[in-house]
Amino acid sequence: MDSEMRDEPVNAPDRCGWCGTVIPPGTGVHGIATDSWVTDDSDAQDDGQRFLTSCGYEHLVALREHYRRRPFLDEELWAGKIASAFERHDVLTVEDLERVTGLSREQIQRCVAWLETQLHRLQ
Incomplete structure (x- = not known):
């Protein structure tokens, strides 16, 4: 580069x-x-x-x-893993996301819920 x-x-x-x-x-x-x-x-x-x-x-x-x-939040770490995966791939299914990040479906769902809570706190 x-x-x-x-x-x-x-x-x-x-x-x-x-x-x-x-x-x-x-x-x-x-x-x-x-x-x-x-x-x-x-x-x-x-x-x-x-x-x-x-x-x-x-x-x-x-x-x-x-x-x-500073509290260590698993969901925050998982959000970073997911964001990184989307920086490398344009489109990912949940199955792809599990494979690429090493997260379980439950962890992904918990992360999404946590992110939604963070967005509501900002509004």
């Missing part, structure tokens, strides 16, 4: 996830936090795991605390 077509600049500097400071190469502090918003198209075992980058240990602790306080 042409670098002009990418969403993010090539070789963009790391920024602290807490304060936004540019992190000099080799000085960042990293960790993992659970986050139901995160899905990984390349490895489903990484779904729900957010990679954290910070400028120092104190900000890594603050980031972890932030995500620890």
